[in-house]
Amino acid sequence: VNSPDLHLPDAALPDERLEAWLDGDLPPDEADAVATRVASDALWAEAADTARHLRRTLAAAPRHTAPPGFADAVLARLHHRPDRAAMPRRARTMPRWLRFAAPVVLAFLVVLATRLPHASTAPSPEEVAEARRQVEYALGLLSNIGAKTGERTAEALAPLAPLDTLGR
Amino acid sequence: VPSLTRTVPPASPSAFARVVRAHQDRIYSLAVHLCGDADDAADLAQEAFVRLYERAADFWPSASDGLLRAWLMSTVRRLVIDRHRTRHALRDEAALDAARDDAPSPYEAAEAGHERALAFAALNTLREPYRSLVLLRDVEDLPYADIGAALDLPLSSVKVYLHRARAMLRAAYLRRTRELA
Numbered sequence: 104v105n106s107p108d109l110h111l112p113d114a115a116l117p118d119e120r121l122e123a124w125l126d127g128d129l130p131p132d133e134a135d136a137v138a139t140r141v142a143s144d145a146l147w148a149e150a151a152d153t154a155r156h157l158r159r160t161l162a163a164a165p166r167h168t169a170p171p172g173f174a175d176a177v178l179a180r181l182h183h184r185p186d187r188a189a190m191p192r193r194a195r196t197m198p199r200w201l202r203f204a205a206p207v208v209l210a211f212l213v214v215l216a217t218r219l220p221h222a223s224t225a226p227s228p229e230e231v232a233e234a235r236r237q238v239e240y241a242l243g244l245l246s247n248i249g250a251k252t253g254e255r256t257a258e259a260l261a262p263l264a265p266l267d268t269l270g271r
Numbered sequence: 272v273p274s275l276t277r278t279v280p281p282a283s284p285s286a287f288a289r290v291v292r293a294h295q296d297r298i299y300s301l302a303v304h305l306c307g308d309a310d311d312a313a314d315l316a317q318e319a320f321v322r323l324y325e326r327a328a329d330f331w332p333s334a335s336d337g338l339l340r341a342w343l344m345s346t347v348r349r350l351v352i353d354r355h356r357t358r359h360a361l362r363d364e365a366a367l368d369a370a371r372d373d374a375p376s377p378y379e380a381a382e383a384g385h386e387r388a389l390a391f392a393a394l395n396t397l398r399e400p401y402r403s404l405v406l407l408r409d410v411e412d413l414p415y416a417d418i419g420a421a422l423d424l425p426l427s428s429v430k431v432y433l434h435r436a437r438a439m440l441r442a443a444y445l446r447r448t449r450e451l452a
Contacts, residue, residue, distance in 0.1 A: 117441075122434040153441050160390045161409040169299040170313055174291040177320045178284050184321070 115140075117150035125154055287327075290339075291320050297411060298343045304406050305351045307395075315354060319347040341420035344413075348403060348421070389451075393444035400424065401436035408433055 123129050124137040140147045226234070298319060302312035323330070323343060330339060394405055400422050407413045407421060418433075419426045 117438070119434040119438040122437040122441075123430075126430070126434070128430060128434070150441060150445075153445060154437060156386075157390055157393075157437070157440060157444055158409055160387055161394070161405070162412065164387055164391070164410055166296060166411075167300040167303040167309075167312070169295040169316065170309075173295045173299065173313065173317065174288045176313075177291050177317045177324075178288055180317060180321045181284055181287075181324055 117147050121147065121150055122154060125151065125158075284324075287324055290323075293336075294340055294343055295320070297340065298347055301344055301406065301411060302347050302351065304391075304410065305348060305403070306354070311351075311354065315350040316347055318350055319343050322346055337414070337417050338420065341413075341417045344407065344411075344417075344421040345423065389447055390440075390444060393440055393447055396443045397436060397439055400432065401439055404429070404433045404436045405440055409437075 120129065120133065120137055121141070124134055124141075127134075129137060137147075141151045142148070295316065299312055299316040302316045302319075303309060306312055306315065320343070323339070323346070330342070394402055397405065403422055404418065407418045408415075413421070415429045416426060418424070419429045422429075424432065
């Protein structure tokens with residue numbers, strides 16, 4: 104048998120291309136080659152007949168039907184496994200111990216928050232002293248730049264309130 | 272069963288029973304084909320539905336019936352593998368291969384004619400996923416997309432694997448018929 108297509112040399116045995124051809128899944132040139140081989144080669148013709156026979160046989164096989172009471176048996180299983188089946192899986196992501204621990208931890212945090220000293224908005228005397236040192240240091244730097252500049256700066260700061268009264 | 276999954280509240284066992292009845296025959300039938308024992312098949316198919324109920328939040332209300340069926344088929348196939356792996360200390364696909372011997376079970380033989388018994392005997396010689404592919408397509412008549420979902424195969428691979436599976440089935444069937452001749 105001389106095949107017109109190099110995809111099917113003379114010695115080629117029937118393979119999955121035959122199945123693809125029966126399904127109509129081959130491109131036209133390959134389909135023609137397989138059709139020619141099936142028409143002219145007894146081995147391929149037998150394979151094609153067998154393939155069709157198997158498909159018919161399997162398709163005609165009666166489907167098994169579930170035994171009576173199948174659905175009831177499923178429900179009974181659900182009933183006997185309430186811990187797993189009572190709620191959807193995503194609702195069971197929180198461990199049981201955490202459900203009890205969470206309110207206790209929350210209450211502890213609330214009590215702790217009420218007992219902590221509130222931060223004061225007014226500066227402490229130490230903070231005022233530190234601020235004064237920094238201002239004096241800055242003034243010193245400015246005076247080093249030039250006497251006039253320093254004088255002008257001191258004059259400019261003079262009308263301000265005394266430093267030790269800041270924040271009080 | 273169109274639109275059933277869109278109307279059933281997942282947390283209601285009685286309503287869930289309707290979903291079970293809608294899919295039970297197909298899932299049970301696949302389980303019988305995969306494990307070859309009616310009692311085991313019923314047990315594993317029921318377990319698949321229980322797991323579906325537990326995962327109801329993942330499916331309702333938007334899942335299609337096809338997706339639901341594919342998930343059930345995938346689950347029952349997984350359960351068969353696990354069952355036989357536990358019993359025979361085998362691993363994964365080898366467990367499903369070993370779940371069936373080459374001969375048709377008495378259950379099948381009693382129901383099926385000689386040709387059908389030969390076909391299923393040949394089918395049972397295939398490795399996974401080839402056997403499941405032929406089962407789902409040629410016996411259960413599932414669409415390719417559902418088969419891909421059930422077997423976790425890309426759609427592009429389903430046809431290629433199915434052609435290969437059918438070629439293997441045909442070769443196995445011809446070997447058997449020649450042995451018997």
